[in-house]
Amino acid sequence: MRSIVYHGVGPRIAYERRIAGLAQHALAERARVALGTIRKIERGERGVSDAVLAAIADALDVDPTRLLPDGELPDGHMHQAMPGLSAVLAAYEESDDGPLRTLPALREAVATVVTYRLSAQYARIARAAPGLLAELCRALHAAVPGDRPVVARLLVDACRAADAVAFKRGAKDLSARLLDLMHWAGARADDPIVDATVSYVRAELHFGAQTHAVGLRVLERALDRAPRTDSCEALAARGALHMRAAVLAGRSGNGDAADTHLDHARELGDRVPEGVYHGTAFGPDSVRVHEVSVAVSLGDGRLDRALRLAHEWKPPRDLPAERRSGFYIELGRAQLWAGRPDAAFTSLKVARRIAPQHAREHRWVREDAATLRRLKRADAESLTNFAEWCHARAGG
Structure with missing residues (x-):
């Protein structure tokens, strides 16, 4: 499988770096990219992947498309x-x-x-x-x-x-x-574990259709069918279903059901090491990420709980990038609702740095970037660059 690489970006990166008043080593440090890599990119000796492009753009505080030739889109x-x-x-x-x-x-x-x-x-x-x-x-x-x-x-x-x-x-x-x-x-x-995985993934239909209560019932039936053995794979399969059920319950406004499913997820998470089981990350850290998601979904008095958890804990680097990025997207929404727009913008940028494509395609990122831009509570150019990057509508 070929990697996606963009060529011809070196001169544009060098130009934006000079405009920002940065030496190559300073850009490398900010972007967390090796200095030798920066030098080769600017000399045109190598191309740039999506992730590296986003990291460099974030370090330069510009929209990534400004670094691409001929308006090419990532x-x-x-x-x-x-x-x-x-x-x-x-x-x-x-x-x-x-x-x-x-x-x-x-x-x-x-x-x-x-x-x-x-x-x-x-x-x-x-x-x-x-x-x-x-x-x-x-x-x-x-x-x-x-x-x-x-x-x-x-x-x-x-x-x-x-x-x-x-x-x-x-x-x-x-x-x-x-x-x-x-x-x-x-x-x-x-394979009953594959059945559980399919049920976990198919629940996204109910997120898209906003039929959250129906989706919750579907997952609860899947939990009734899930394997009851004590193998790590079976425990993780049930735990993942409880995590997703908790989020669906939160989206439907059912706080009691959300808490019950989170309790079950925590108990199962404590019995397995954090890891990826049949394609799904599960364990104590994944459950904590979902605690923030549920708190944001329920809103009101739960926001303080989400902010407190995020203050005390951050997802470790060995958690999959998509999940870590999702944590900061959820946190950004909680911070925005709590009247902390600067912190929210910082969280959105962290989400982008971790998983650029995930953040760019996330509906909440677009919505929150548009709201922040409308509030004008951060540097206007930085917000404009970010909003253009994620296709946020100017009107919110």
């Missing part, structure tokens, strides 16, 4: 992926001819896109997903009975990665169809 690859994904979804129930790698090679390819999802590298997923999904569908049709559940699990994981792109881009119909493919594959995996 998310162009996502748009290009949509037709390919649609083609796969139109024909997945029928076998077709095409290349087919070995099962170990497919495992490695899926592990790569799962890593991309957890680190919020959606453009990379967009490049890989159409071909990988088509190949996995072929593999599932061609698999011998003993391999079929394994290939089905791989297809579930790949669908989840592709859905992350569609969902973040607001392509709701495409996202729903990817979730249908995931459900179809999950039924062929013959």
Whole structure:
């Protein structure tokens, strides 16, 4: 899989760096990028990934698109992926001819896109997903009975990665169809933990439709079916369902149900080490992130609780980037509602630094950036740059 790299940005970075009055070593320190890398970029000896581009732009306090040649947009690859994904979804129930790698090679390819999802590298997923999904569908049709559940699990994981792109881009119909493919594959995996994972992911349909109470009931039924063993995988599967159920309960205004599910999630989180289980981060740190999310959803008297928790604890660097970025997006909303716009803007910038593509595609980031811009409670140029970067509407 090719990395997404933008070329021709060196002169623009050097120009903006000089305008900012920064030496190369100062820019490297601010952006947390190696000095040698900065020098090579400015000399045109290497290109720039999305993450490095965003880090440099943040250090220079400019919109990343100002550093790109010819108005190129960092998310162009996502748009290009949509037709390919649609083609796969139109024909997945029928076998077709095409290349087919070995099962170990497919495992490695899926592990790569799962890593991309957890680190919020959606453009990379967009490049890989159409071909990988088509190949996995072929593999599932061609698999011998003993391999079929394994290939089905791989297809579930790949669908989840592709859905992350569609969902973040607001392509709701495409996202729903990817979730249908995931459900179809999950039924062929013959694994109750995969069933729990599919239920966890499909709950996002209720976030998009704002049918939170219905989604809560769906997850509670999934919890009734979830495996009851004491393996780390089973404990994490149940814990993840409780975390998502808590957020749905919070969004529906059901504080009692939210607290109950959070209590269950904490208890299960204390029994497993923080880690990624079947593609979902779970453990004590993930539960803390969801505590902030629930508090923000319920608002009012819960905001102090969210702010207090965030003051006492920050997500560790080994937590997946998408989850850490989400924590600061939620925190920024709590700070904004609590009348702390400067702190909110700082949190949004931290979210962008951790996972630029995740922050850029998040609806709350756009809404909060537009509100901050309207309030004019921070440097106008900085807010304008940020709002343009995340496509925030000027009118809020």
